[in-house]
Amino acid sequence: MGCIRPPAVPDEQLLALIDGAATDDVVAHVEQCGACRDRANHLARQQGQLAVQLYRVACPSPLDLGEYHLGLLSTERIPAIAEHLATCAPCEQELQRLQGYLLALAPTLATAPAPAAPIRESAAERLQVFVATLVDTLSGAVTGGGRTPALAGLRGGEPEEQWVYAVGDLQIIIAMPPEPKSVRKGLFGLILGLETDEKAEVNVELQRHQSDTTVMTEGHNFVFEHVTPGVYTLILRSPGQAIRIENLTV
Amino acid sequence: MPHDADISTLPLAVVVQRCQEESERFFQQAFNDPRYCHEVFRRAIVHHTGNAWAFVYRQYTPLVVSWVEHHASFAASGEDSAYFVNRAFEKMWSALNADKFANFPDLRSLLRYLQLCTASVIVDHVRTREHAHFAASLSISHQDDPGGQYGNIGIEAPIIEELERQQLWQRIQQRLKSPAEQRLLYYRFALDLMPREICLRFPEEFPDVKEVYKMLQKILDRLSRDAELKKFLSQDD
Ligand SMILES: [Zn+2]
Ligand SMILES: [Zn+2]
Numbered sequence: 218m219g220c221i222r223p224p225a226v227p228d229e230q231l232l233a234l235i236d237g238a239a240t241d242d243v244v245a246h247v248e249q250c251g252a253c254r255d256r257a258n259h260l261a262r263q264q265g266q267l268a269v270q271l272y273r274v275a276c277p278s279p280l281d282l283g284e285y286h287l288g289l290l291s292t293e294r295i296p297a298i299a300e301h302l303a304t305c306a307p308c309e310q311e312l313q314r315l316q317g318y319l320l321a322l323a324p325t326l327a328t329a330p331a332p333a334a335p336i337r338e339s340a341a342e343r344l345q346v347f348v349a350t351l352v353d354t355l356s357g358a359v360t361g362g363g364r365t366p367a368l369a370g371l372r373g374g375e376p377e378e379q380w381v382y383a384v385g386d387l388q389i390i391i392a393m394p395p396e397p398k399s400v401r402k403g404l405f406g407l408i409l410g411l412e413t414d415e416k417a418e419v420n421v422e423l424q425r426h427q428s429d430t431t432v433m434t435e436g437h438n439f440v441f442e443h444v445t446p447g448v449y450t451l452i453l454r455s456p457g458q459a460i461r462i463e464n465l466t467v
Numbered sequence: 468m469p470h471d472a473d474i475s476t477l478p479l480a481v482v483v484q485r486c487q488e489e490s491e492r493f494f495q496q497a498f499n500d501p502r503y504c505h506e507v508f509r510r511a512i513v514h515h516t517g518n519a520w521a522f523v524y525r526q527y528t529p530l531v532v533s534w535v536e537h538h539a540s541f542a543a544s545g546e547d548s549a550y551f552v553n554r555a556f557e558k559m560w561s562a563l564n565a566d567k568f569a570n571f572p573d574l575r576s577l578l579r580y581l582q583l584c585t586a587s588v589i590v591d592h593v594r595t596r597e598h599a600h601f602a603a604s605l606s607i608s609h610q611d612d613p614g615g616q617y618g619n620i621g622i623e624a625p626i627i628e629e630l631e632r633q634q635l636w637q638r639i640q641q642r643l644k645s646p647a648e649q650r651l652l653y654y655r656f657a658l659d660l661m662p663r664e665i666c667l668r669f670p671e672e673f674p675d676v677k678e679v680y681k682m683l684q685k686i687l688d689r690l691s692r693d694a695e696l697k698k699f700l701s702q703d704d
Binding site: 230233274276283289318 | 582598605662
């Protein structure tokens with residue numbers, strides 16, 4: 218059977234037809250022409266086969282995504298996964314869910330209750346180390362209502378979520394706005410309850426494995442930019458004291 | 468308190484008993500020493516000590532059950548928690564070896580990895596189900612279309628095994644002529660984006676949807692003429 222009105226509709230136009238994106242004259246032609254309709258069906262089957270077999274074929278396994286998140290992947294594998302995450306919405310969503318899941322389960326990993334009194338990190342240093350605990354998670358909407366001093370506006374946008382950590386009279390509020398077109402995030406913090414003269418002496422350190430970054434506070438804020446997703450320890454140091462926020466998931 | 472070196476020389480039975488005792492303290496919210504439990508994991512993973520494996524499995528199963536039940540996708544999975552618990556332990560055993568164990572300096576990091584394995588096996592399950600639904604949606608799409616056009620595309624071939632799928636993906640990529648073709652195939656099929664979406668999301672690479680259809684047509688044509696790939700692509704020929 219040949220095309221009723223040659224030339225037959227070219228394959229690329231039939232592919233558009235399959236997706237519902239053909240022009241009216243192509244639609245009208247194929248409605249009447251059995252040969253072109255057969256060809257469209259053939260292409261649809263061929264494309265469907267590819268779609269079924271290649272569905273998420275390039276996605277990293279859930280374990281790889283998790284190892285990436287926990288900073289356990291070898292350095293040579295990181296760029297490919299970061300690049301994939303930049304284009305693959307399902308993986309990005311799985312990673313976000315995993316972060317939330319691990320964060321929610323984090324309390325089940327505490328091997329001892331958070332010490333009420335300062336513990337000594339090292340007798341030699343005579344450094345008082347306090348562990349800050351997560352006391353609240355605020356959505357952007359709640360923050361907008363003025364419950365806490367907003368971190369919004371620090372870089373223009375309203376952070377979606379904020380984590381409130383507390384130790385003694387101090388509160389540390391953390392927000393992690395995503396950076397455009399990147400898997401990396403900013404990490405913004407605000408320390409409440411410091412005496413004015415203490416502020417200048419606090420410096421903030423973000424640790425993950427061996428790689429440390431140190432940033433001095435500007436006023437009572439601190440900012441880390443381009444933070445790769447992972448689990449970090451944040452340490453706020455002042456002379457003779459340190460406050461640790463552990464398992465901070467970016 | 469004994470040093471770590473001392474713990475590593477204790478008989479397994481002693482380490483196991485201390486791990487049990489320290490775990491009790493943990494659940495009573497009392498101060499506890501997690502090093503004994505870490506040591507049991509170490510012997511299981513680094514030394515492949517069967518009894519250590521068995522103990523870890525027994526000791527941590529209740530905890531892993533609670534993690535499974537906490538997962539948002541568990542309820543709809545249609546599996547019982549024991550299924551995922553077994554998969555989670557298997558995943559951890561197969562993923563860790565003596566070299567990798569060095570990344571886990573304490574019990575906390577090991578348990579967090581076990582949590583990751585728990586989430587992973589559930590997400591593996593979710594992906595498999597979603598893939599099956601996706602295939603089913605293609606096989607029935609347009610079937611109800613009264614005109615029957617390009618309808619009932621009849622994708623009835625089973626989804627091939629993961630290893631074979633990866634080989635197919637490699638083979639297909641080798642047949643492509645340019646990085647642009649590779650990107651297009653990746654966007655269109657691995658990410659399941661329609662040509663219009665591809666142009667919207669990647670306008671610098673693919674500004675013109677007509678060109679996308681042309682390139683796609685060339686790719687399909689080339690793949691359909693490939694003898695090795697024919698069995699995957701040409702059911703009706
Ligand atoms: Zn025709
Ligand atoms: Zn993906």
